[in-house]
Amino acid sequence: MGEQSQAANNGCDPLEYFAGMIDHCYDAAELAKNQGRPIVGILCEFTPRELIFAAGGLPVCLCGGSAETIPPAEQFLPANLCPLIKSTFGYQVTGRNPFLKWADLVVAETTCDGKKKMFELLAAHKPLYVLELPQKADDPEAFEHWVAEVRKLRQHLEARFQVVITNEKLVEAIHLMNRERHLRRQLADLLTAHPPPLTGRQLLEFKSIISGLPGHLQQYERAFDYYRQGGRTSPAYASARGPVRVLLTGVPLVHGAERVVELIESCGAVVVCMENCTGLKPILEDVDAATPDPLRALAAKYYHLPCSVMTPNRRRFDTLRALAGKFRPDCLIELVWQACLTYDVESFHVRNLCLGELRLPYLKITTDYSPADSSRITARVAALCETVRDRAP
Numbered sequence: 281m282g283e284q285s286q287a288a289n290n291g292c293d294p295l296e297y298f299a300g301m302i303d304h305c306y307d308a309a310e311l312a313k314n315q316g317r318p319i320v321g322i323l324c325e326f327t328p329r330e331l332i333f334a335a336g337g338l339p340v341c342l343c344g345g346s347a348e349t350i351p352p353a354e355q356f357l358p359a360n361l362c363p364l365i366k367s368t369f370g371y372q373v374t375g376r377n378p379f380l381k382w383a384d385l386v387v388a389e390t391t392c393d394g395k396k397k398m399f400e401l402l403a404a405h406k407p408l409y410v411l412e413l414p415q416k417a418d419d420p421e422a423f424e425h426w427v428a429e430v431r432k433l434r435q436h437l438e439a440r441f442q443v444v445i446t447n448e449k450l451v452e453a454i455h456l457m458n459r460e461r462h463l464r465r466q467l468a469d470l471l472t473a474h475p476p477p478l479t480g481r482q483l484l485e486f487k488s489i490i491s492g493l494p495g496h497l498q499q500y501e502r503a504f505d506y507y508r509q510g511g512r513t514s515p516a517y518a519s520a521r522g523p524v525r526v527l528l529t530g531v532p533l534v535h536g537a538e539r540v541v542e543l544i545e546s547c548g549a550v551v552v553c554m555e556n557c558t559g560l561k562p563i564l565e566d567v568d569a570a571t572p573d574p575l576r577a578l579a580a581k582y583y584h585l586p587c588s589v590m591t592p593n594r595r596r597f598d599t600l601r602a603l604a605g606k607f608r609p610d611c612l613i614e615l616v617w618q619a620c621l622t623y624d625v626e627s628f629h630v631r632n633l634c635l636g637e638l639r640l641p642y643l644k645i646t647t648d649y650s651p652a653d654s655s656r657i658t659a660r661v662a663a664l665c666e667t668v669r670d671r672a673p
Contacts, residue, residue, distance in 0.1 A: 294503035344368035345536030463500035480551025527609035
């Protein structure tokens with residue numbers, strides 16, 4: 281961690297520092313293992329990282345973003361399954377993810393059916409704890425069930441790692457994650473500017489698979505100052521009419537699966553806002569650290585995540601309204617991974633909101649991790665951008 285902090289202050293462009301994000305995370309995880317700290321793998325934003333920190337562990341996101349690990353996974357999983365699920369399990373099949381190898385526990389969140397059944401296969405290889413998500417976002421009884429689930433996770437971490445998660449430790453972890461969420465929101469808010477000082481693809485570089493690392497938090501602060509004061513700007517903004525501003529919604533863009541954002545921005549657009557789980561969705565709300573019951577406050581923050589597994593999922597549409605008002609996009613693009621049924625079905629409502637209420641051009645992109653359809657996607661995005669420019673006064 282000392283080397284990481286030193287590198288964080290060496291004056292380099294923050295993007296150059298985060299180009300080595302995986303290496304920094306590897307060093308942090310290796311140090312944690314050497315110190316006897318448990319590594320806990322997570323696969324969804326619903327798992328409260330604060331509980332893992334309070335247990336003395338290190339939470340690591342294990343979601344797969346590589347197309348190369350999908351064919352090995354298809355020996356065990358159906359081909360017509362979400363690429364994120366297949367890629368994630370493919371890392372287990374190939375043994376290519378050191379973080380998964382090091383994991384002392386994997387928290388398996390019951391989001392979609394595909395993940396739930398994949399977890400049964402993963403459980404044959406790794407210690408696994410199932411965190412059951414409620415499905416009814418507006419049901420008070422469902423929330424109470426969720427509070428009980430978070431409490432049971434706390435108890436499981438305590439028993440497994442022989443620790444006591446005190447309220448004091450939990451509040452300390454809440455402060456840490458609140459700070460990280462605040463810093464990442466600050467960075468994202470820079471894209472409200474016309475033109476933005478960085479691209480959506482550049483902003484994605486600041487997403488780490490391990491939260492709370494001191495070097496990363498320092499770089500978030502440096503990056504905010506760097507870009508606010510006129511740091512490096514994308515050549516795509518050289519157009520006299522400026523870039524087409526895109527609000528991107530839908531599935532997460534995990535590390536290694538950023539292709540669609542790159543294609544969008546190759547058309548002279550800029551993704552000024554990402555509503556998804558690798559964007560603003562998980563960092564819009566903090567945890568109330570002043571409450572007498574920090575576990576309940578923690579449960580409330582995560583319960584409010586507007587995921588498509590919830591029904592009805594009104595919070596997602598409220599979030600899209602608010603983000604559209606704040607970031608002033610020219611259009612909305614919805615990304616759906618093939619076989620992601622919850623987001624695919626919910627796109628009907630997103631389209632209606634976009635065209636009817638927000639009155640923005642809308643494009644839905646359904647794809648997987650393969651680059652085979654890149655030319656088709658580029659052509660469709662280019663046509664959308666032309667539509668936006670034709671509408672401009």
